[in-house]
Amino acid sequence: MTENLYIRRDTPFPFYEINVLQASDQLLLDISRELGLGLNLQEMKALQQYFRRKGRNPTDVELQTFGQTWSEHCFHKTFKGVIKFNGKEIDSLFRTYIMRATREINAKWCFSVFDDNAGIIRFDKNWGIAVKVETHNHPSAIEPFGGAATGVGGVIRDILGVWANPIACTDVLGFGPLDYPYEKLPLGVKHPKYIFMGVVAGIGHYGNNMGIPTVNGAIYFDESYVGNVVVYCGCVGILPLKKFKRNAKPGDVIVLAGGRTGRDGIHGVTFASAELTEKSEEVSRPAVQIANPIEEEKLKRAIIAIRDLELASAITDLGGGGLSSAVGETAKRFNCGAVVYLEKVPLKYPGLAPWEIYISESQERMLLAVPPENLKRVLEIFQSEDVEATVIGEYTGDGVLRIFYMGEKVAEIDVPFLFEPPRAVRIAEYIPPKLEEPEFPEPENLTGVLMRLLASPNIASRENVVRTYDHEVKGNTVLKPLHGEHGGPSDAAVLKPLKDSWSGLAISCGMNPNYGKVDPYWMAASAIDEAIRNNVAVGGRRIALLDNFTWGNPEKPDRLGSLVRACEACYRFAKAFKTPFISGKDSLYNESPAGPVTPTLLITAVGVVPDIRITVSLDVKAPGDSIYLVGKTYHELGGSEYYRLMGFLGKTVPKVRPIQARKTFRAITRAIDLGLVSACHDLSEGGLAVAAAEMAFSGGYGLELDLRLVPAERVQRNDFLLFSESNSRFLVEVPSACEQDFKKLLSGVVHARIGRVTKEARLCVYGLGGNVVVDAAVGELLKAWKSFLGIYGEGL
Amino acid sequence: MKREDIRVCILRVGGTNCDAETQTAFEALGVQAEILHANDVVKRGNLMDYDALVFPGGFSFGDYVRAGAIWAKWLVAKLSKELKAFFDEERPILGICNGFQVLVEAGFLPAFDGITQYPEAALATNHPPGYHCRWVYLKHENRGKCVFTCNIQEGKVLRMPVAHAEGRFLFPKEKEELYLERLYDNDQLVFRYCDKNGNPADGVYPINPNGSFHDIAGICNPEGTVLGLMPHPERAFYWWQQPDWTRQTLMPFYGDGKLIFEGLIEYLEKKF
Structure with missing residues (x-):
């Protein structure tokens, strides 16, 4: 020292x-x-x-x-700094790409974007939907249960922080392979299985206890996640737009409500802004907070009551940075100063230094600005819910932040300066990896390949995880993550958030980290396409996007270069699809002794279903119905699950052709609205074969398909047709009575009838030579699909 | 009494989280349903203003000891007089999921010889362990004593979701057979987990989702006025809450869960 x-x-x-x-x-x-x-x-x-x-x-x-x-x-x-890339200077990634897309799309249903803890869009005339997705990677690597649980708790508070009532959670997770050899684990890195168990338990613990359904998500396995677990926690809330208050002014008192403040979560944000090392465990364990969902449940009730009575003038959550962030940011936002008396902050135990009180990230705390005349009512409401609430200071008119502790002035900072850090200037470079398209003969037993794909970590059923999350509490889940008797994998969740309205909300996601190893640009494009098509498949439209980046250390030019590439794609494709970004979050510095994380962009999509009664699920409904493939198949197997299974990465990742894709999406939406579609499923990991298998076993009937009928460009092999992951494609079941209308509607969109639903529960696919190339009982496919996490589920 | 005069008290404490959808179900059937914080009921002493009492699902006080145990002791300490009066007057009491756990912990169920000081049964950790959320089939086994289900045919198979980590109904090992006999003798058995066709689950997972003794999913007291069940009828109230509604061409507007709320209301209409 x-x-x-x-x-x-x-x-x-x-x-x-x-x-x-x-x-x-x-x-x-x-x-x-x-x-x-x-x-x-x-x-x-x-x-x-x-x-x-x-x-x-x-x-x-x-x-x-x-x-x-x-x-x-x-x-x-x-994201806000200056980046030198390819001889040009990018003045803020955020403004140049993400926010620009939103600004140029200029959707009038965007109510408040990038301003607050969460983005808000209009749901109908009176109601708004608030959405936020957070990353909680670093804490989950050190303490999986607490890290994931507080990730959920934090994102729920973001929703409360815009006066919205949380109605659903989402979670997207990335782990190392569960069978990763122990001897290969670097020092200080915990085994993926341990992290997996802890994270899943943590997410369930918080959402279930708070009574918020976890309705959508994904799990990916990748070697680069061994040292860098990826934990994205999302939350969706609903609020009456009229009650959205944010007009704090000098003289309003600062009320701190909820849990007490302790030493848990000290330096959480600085820890999250650095690489993990083998010492992270001992050094940074106190940076992980402790979760208490019941405290937050009570807090939620009080906050909603205060909102409805319009008693407070502003609200924000205490997350990263604790009081220091919450007080500073609100003061700046309302052009105020503030005075805070730290001795008034209720503590879990005595002995904290003033700086510890001010930056502690203890959970389940919210900050409210309350006009003095309403204070008594506000405190009574908190008390009636058994929630501790304390006045810790007030906003002032002079733009200066003054902090006192036991009569001593311990800080005096000009608020504007607090938000004018020197701008970071970083160097980025992007050198495309040298990759080759693999050459190997078409496997003879494609049925066997399909079975292995269905059982592979990134495709297999997540039932054993999803069932540990309550996805029905509140009774609003119209389309559940596991659909029907066999737990078919729904493309998106649909909620009916209002009692007296048939309007619904579709929540979906897209993430393709494997494509990023080939090209982060097309990874981002594919994630956007996937999130949107998942939403479209169930009946969603008017879609808003959220971007969540998990990347390596941005001070290393190659990591930053791939981030710039991904942002370029975000701008181009969000704009092309007219799907504005409404909120987002980045987690950088995901590097550990095991290496950097593979760039991972999560796109969350939130769409509106005008009437939930039109919602379409993925399970085939009736023998004799026709099966249409909508969208074109290309020779795009780079980064595919099929190549991974065969031991390759490849070079040609799926591209997105936005003009054609938009036409396809619009046609599907029209067809759903007109009731011409009885089942619809998007094609993603594992391509046509996996999508067909999922539709068949979810419905309990068979499918007979013919690859000669598949609309494709330069794809001359059965395996490539079966497993290519080209974007913007749907498999659609159409009853014969609707076929004429359906075909008419789809003129101008690439599509073809490629087969039919059969009573006999077998998946039977004819190849390019007219011979049967895939033939399996649907029950066997289902068994293979349910085998992967099943084995681990029992062993855990 | 007239339906619109019926007042249902949905009681909550910190951690209760299924109160709103329970209220929705009652209101859809035309009765008044109020969500009241237990603190308020204690303060105002107004429990007897209500005709029925519901303990909804959730994690009362975090369920940190044993599910339902803390709230049960809290009730005994703060509301036992009113609750006993409520019970004795045969006003209906319904416990769903956490509410069932509370009723068992508080000695209101099975209550062979009236309210007991110590629990006579338990809702233990699931086997296989962990939280499970899924739809199950329930066979209605009551012969007519349970006032909530006396309109439901004996043997009818209902469908509802369960979502809990502690729902394994157990009697003390040494009294298992005796207590089961008493359940049957008193007609206290209401719901058992079964398959689609009504065959008993026989403890087989996931048909019996938690390893409950004798596949028990719900029981009532000997008078039939207190019902506790692990499945959630309030989440099986409307057609669009069913897991496979997109497969059906003709769906009745309501799900099976409605029957239970309706049973409670019809009992009040007739008896009071």
Whole structure:
């Protein structure tokens, strides 16, 4: 410890002044490291200058506040910074790509986007839908149960933080292979099976206990997730738009409500803004918070009551950065200053230093701005729900943040400066990987290949996980994640959130990390297409998107280069599909002793179903019905599950052809609206063969298909036709009475009748030579599909 | 009494989370249903203003000890006089999922000889262990005593979802046979897990989703006025809540769950 730098003030509690004014560059870096600030030299020097102007040294509370507010996690330095790429300068990835798409689409149903904790879109005239998806990768790597549970808790608070009542959760997870050899695990990295069990239990624990159904999600397995688990937690809420209040003003009191503050979750954001090392466990365990869903359930009830009575002028959650973020951000947002008395913050146990109180990320806490005349009512409401609520300060008119502890002023910061960190300038480069298209003969036993694909980790049934989440609580789940008797994999969840309206909400996702190994641009394009087509398949339209990036260390140019590529695709395809981004989140620095994470972009799509009675599920309904393949199949097997099974990566990833794709989506929507479709399923991992198998075993009937009829471009092999993962394709069941209308509707869209539903429960596919290439009892396919997590499920 | 005069009290504490959909079900049937925080009922002492009492699903007080145990002790400590009066006057009490756990922990079920100080049964951790959310089939086994189901034919198979981690109904091992006999003698057995065709699950997972003794999913007290069940009738109330509604061409508007709420209401209409 560089001791002469830290001057203990004469106070009855631990409180230091840090001698920044005289510190050399090296000492500035030492301070940043020793206090766990996570700030770089440029940022430390900006602070030095600021305090030189003020003519005094900063206190520990002040430095910690800057450390939190300026962290990657809170400020998104990479997305907001300057990036030099291919000789050009990108002034903020966020503004150049993500926000620009939204601005240019300019959808009038976007109510509030990128402003608050969550994006809000209009649902109908009176109601809005708030959506947010969070990443909780770093904490889940250290403590899977707590990390995942607090991820869910945090994203639910984001929804409460825009006055919305949470109605559904989503979760998308990435793990290392469950059979990963123990001897290959790097030091400090936990086995994927242990992480898997903990994360799944944590997600169920929070959502189930709070009574919020977990309705949609995905699980991916990839070697690069061994050291970098991926945990995306999403939440959807509903709010009366009239009650959306955010007009705090000087004189409003600051009320802290919910759980007590402790030492759990200290430096969570700085920890999340660095690479994981073998020491992360001992160093950063306290950065993971402790979850108490019942506390949040009570908090939710009180907040909804306060909202309905319009008693508060603003609300925000305490997440990363704790009070320091919540107070600072609200003060900035409402052009206020604030004064906070830290001794008023209720503590779990005594002994916390003021800086610890100010930045602790203890869970289940919300911050409200309350006009003084409403304070009594607000406190009564919290009390009636057995929730502790305390006035800890008030907003002021002078733009200065003043923090006191037991009569001592421990911090005084100009609010504007707090949000003007020096801009990061980063270098990006993108060198396409040198890859080759594999050459291998068509396997003789394609039925066997299909069986193995169905049982492969990224395709097999997730039933044993999904059933541990309550997906029906609240009684609004119209289309469940597991559909029908055999638990068929629904493309999207459909909810009916309002009692007196048939309007529904479709929630889906898309994620193709394997394509990113070939080209992150087409990975992003495919994720967008997949999320949208999943939504369209059940009857969703007017779709809004959320982007969630999990990437490696952005200070390394190649990681950043692939991030830029993905953002370029986000802009182009969101715009082409007229699907605005309404919220998002990035988690960078996902690197561990096992290496960097494979770039992983999750796209969440939220669409509207005008009347839930038109909702279409994936299971085939009646023998004799025709099966149509809509959309064209290309020789695009790069990054496919089929290539992975055969031991290859390949080179030609699926592309997205937006003009054709939009036509296809529109036609499917029309056909669903007119009731011409009795089942619809999107083609994704495993292509046509897997989609057909899923439709067959979900419905309990067979399918007879002919590959000679498949609309394709330059695909001359049965295996490629069966397993290509070309985007924007659907498999559709059409009753014979509707066929004429259906065909007419689809003129101008690539489509073909490729077979029919059979009474005998067998999947039978004729190949290009007219011979049978796949023939299996549907029951056997179902068994294979249910085998993978089944085995682990029992062994766990 | 007239249907529109019926007042149902849906009681909640921190962690209760199925109160809103339970209210929806009652309101759809034309009765008044209010969600009340248990603290308020204690403060106002107004439990007897209501004609029926419902303990909805959830994780009361986090279920940190044993599901339902904390709320049960809380009730005994703070509301036992009113609850006993409610019970003695044969006003109906319904416990769904966590509510069933609470009723058992509080000694209101099976209550062979009236309310007991200690539980006579338990809803233990599922076997196989863990939280399970799925639709199950239930066979109605009551011969007419249970006031909630006396309109449902004996032997009828109903369909509802379960969602719990602690739903394995158990009697003390040494009294298992004796207590089961008493359940049958008193006509207290109401629902058992069965397959689609009504054959008993015989403990086979997932037809019996939690390993319950004798496939028991729901029981009532000897008077038939207190019913507890693990499955959620409020989530099987409308057709669009069914797991396979997209397969049906003709769906009745309501699901099987409606029968239970309707039974309670019709009992009140007739008796009071």
